[in-house]
Amino acid sequence: MTLLSRYAGWPVIIGAGLAGLSAALRLNRPCVVLAPSFSGETTASTLAQGGMAAACGAGDSSESHAQDTIRAGAGLCDPAVVQRITNAGPQAVERLLQLGVPLAHNADGTLALHLEAAHSHNRIVFAGGDRSGASILHSFYTHAKKQENIHWLEASLTGFHAPNDTLQGVWTSTGFIPTRHCILAAGGCGGLYQYTTNPLANRGISLALAAHAGARLVDMEFTQFHPTALASPDHTKRLSLISEAVRGAGAYLTLENGERFTEELAPRDVVSRAIAAKLRQNRRVFIDGRHLAGPSFSERFPGITQACRQAGFDPERQALPVQPAMHYHMGGIAVDHTGRSSVQGLWACGEVACTGLHGANRLASNSLLEALVCGQWAADDINGQTNNSSPLTAPSSPTPHYTTDWPFRAEMQRHLGILRHKQGLQEFLEKTLPHAKTNLCALTASFIGWAALHRDEQRGAHWREDSPGPLPPSRHSWQLKDLPLSS
Numbered sequence: 001m002t003l004l005s006r007y008a009g010w011p012v013i014i015g016a017g018l019a020g021l022s023a024a025l026r027l028n029r030p031c032v033v034l035a036p037s038f039s040g041e042t043t044a045s046t047l048a049q050g051g052m053a054a055a056c057g058a059g060d061s062s063e064s065h066a067q068d069t070i071r072a073g074a075g076l077c078d079p080a081v082v083q084r085i086t087n088a089g090p091q092a093v094e095r096l097l098q099l100g101v102p103l104a105h106n107a108d109g110t111l112a113l114h115l116e117a118a119h120s121h122n123r124i125v126f127a128g129g130d131r132s133g134a135s136i137l138h139s140f141y142t143h144a145k146k147q148e149n150i151h152w153l154e155a156s157l158t159g160f161h162a163p164n165d166t167l168q169g170v171w172t173s174t175g176f177i178p179t180r181h182c183i184l185a186a187g188g189c190g191g192l193y194q195y196t197t198n199p200l201a202n203r204g205i206s207l208a209l210a211a212h213a214g215a216r217l218v219d220m221e222f223t224q225f226h227p228t229a230l231a232s233p234d235h236t237k238r239l240s241l242i243s244e245a246v247r248g249a250g251a252y253l254t255l256e257n258g259e260r261f262t263e264e265l266a267p268r269d270v271v272s273r274a275i276a277a278k279l280r281q282n283r284r285v286f287i288d289g290r291h292l293a294g295p296s297f298s299e300r301f302p303g304i305t306q307a308c309r310q311a312g313f314d315p316e317r318q319a320l321p322v323q324p325a326m327h328y329h330m331g332g333i334a335v336d337h338t339g340r341s342s343v344q345g346l347w348a349c350g351e352v353a354c355t356g357l358h359g360a361n362r363l364a365s366n367s368l369l370e371a372l373v374c375g376q377w378a379a380d381d382i383n384g385q386t387n388n389s390s391p392l393t394a395p396s397s398p399t400p401h402y403t404t405d406w407p408f409r410a411e412m413q414r415h416l417g418i419l420r421h422k423q424g425l426q427e428f429l430e431k432t433l434p435h436a437k438t439n440l441c442a443l444t445a446s447f448i449g450w451a452a453l454h455r456d457e458q459r460g461a462h463w464r465e466d467s468p469g470p471l472p473p474s475r476h477s478w479q480l481k482d483l484p485l486s487s
């Protein structure tokens with residue numbers, strides 16, 4: 001066993017997206033950030049286009065932001081968490097400015113604010129036109145690199161050592177780090193699906209490792225499909241996103257004959273289902289921004305324009321073919337308001353965690369806000385703890401070897417997509433459960449499938465076609481022992 005004794009006893013942060021970097025910048029002691037790459041390309045954070053939601057415009061309030069969040073969440077948000085995170089929005093914007101993120105401003109010096117679907121005010125701060133995530137991550141990374149207490153380890157998490165539900169260390173691809181504090185900020189799981197806007201490496205591997213360590217998972221069935229990814233027949237790449245800000249600016253959704261067929265700024269799940277229904281009828285769906293007044297499309301949305309042109313489309317001259325794609329996982333590791341999971345010493349924040357902010361359907365641009373503030377709160381919680389000098393228990397054997405190959409992207413899309421059916425879910429689980437004990441992708445996918453099978457209703461992003469009707473709102477949590485895994 002290679003022991004990375006240099007980092008022994010330090011907090012270990014898994015992931016260098018916004019959640020991980022936000023936590024790292026807040027920790028007041030030596031810590032190590034672990035990620036397979038620090039170029040940003042393996043993060044969803046860097047891909048974010050629209051920006052970050054925060055009630056900082058005239059006439060807006062965090063109460064209004066909270067109400068919109070709760071409405072989108074279809075009965076499953078935790079109202080206390082929603083209020084706490086939306087209250088933190090304006091301070092989070094201050095944090096962006098303090099770190100030098102070049103947020104767009106109006107001519108009068110006020111912050112420029114986008115409108116996005118299901119928000120009742122313009123409240124999305126943005127940078128670089130539609131390159132908000134890249135601008136934010138660049139500023140956070142530049143500052144973190146200057147901080148001497150933050151160390152960097154290019155490696156992957158391969159397991160947790162957590163006897164009796166108490167963290168004693170983490171396994172990485174380069175060795176074992178004994179520690180009592182780990183902040184898991186490893187992002188989402190869209191790469192499990194055939195069509196996704198996420199980096200394809202985001203396949204829920206660390207979520208599965210946390211489950212193996214005993215962590216409780218919650219709301220796993222709620223996977224959000226973005227209505228407007230640029231349609232492509234190539235399944236080997238992630239799909240480019242056409243941000244909600246484009247519809248917020250007034251672009252139309254049309255059929256091939258130019259007919260409009262849905263309310264463009266309805267919540268994501270509603271728009272995604274409307275598009276999916278048309279695609280099922282072999283219609284084609286387009287987003288059309290040619291009529292937008294004001295600055296040209298390419299000035300407003302330079303990143304989207306570039307991606308479209310690379311794919312052979314010119315948004316200033318033609319309508320763009322779109323399809324829904326898996327975009328965000330509302331569920332994840334169940335955490336309390338400080339980010340603590342059910343495993344002592346394991347915190348989680350960002351997309352891998354489930355705070356209760358999003359409920360059954362995330363409101364657009366709430367995830368960067370959640371990643372930023374919850375990363376800080378997890379770090380604050382660790383900062384408040386005194387150092388424990390008692391010896392850590394070394395593992396008696398190496399972590400079990402898990403596999404991560406995933407041949408079921410198409411099945412995931414078919415059975416756990418926008419429209420779901422009991423029979424399809426059962427067929428899916430028959431395929432994945434036999435592998436779930438040893439294959440980490442199969443385990444996360446099985447949790448999603450199992451939770452979807454046990455939610456016999458239509459709620460938010462989870463739509464069971466065979467549902468007998470709505471049930472009283474309830475959130476479901478699961479642990480490894482709840483799955484019927486073969487021994």
Ligand SMILES: Cc1cc2nc3c(=O)[nH]c(=O)nc-3n(C[C@H](O)[C@H](O)[C@H](O)COP(=O)(O)OP(=O)(O)OC[C@H]3O[C@@H](n4cnc5c(N)ncnc54)[C@H](O)[C@@H]3O)c2cc1C
Pocket residue numbers: 014015016017018019020034035036037042043044045046047048049050051052053132133155156157158185186187188197198199202205206241327328349350351352364365366367368369371
């Ligand atoms: C195309 C796109 C556009 C979006 N636009 C917006 C938007 O405008 N506004 C908004 O609020 N949200 C948006 N989102 C969602 C938002 O970007 C993400 O939810 C958020 O950035 C997640 O941040 P994170 O830090 O939790 O994860 P990520 O940014 O995905 O970072 C995860 C990190 O964990 C690392 N990692 C993963 N597995 C391991 C492992 N086993 N070992 C070590 N490291 C690991 C990764 O390499 C990466 O460094 C968008 C998402 C996408 C995909």
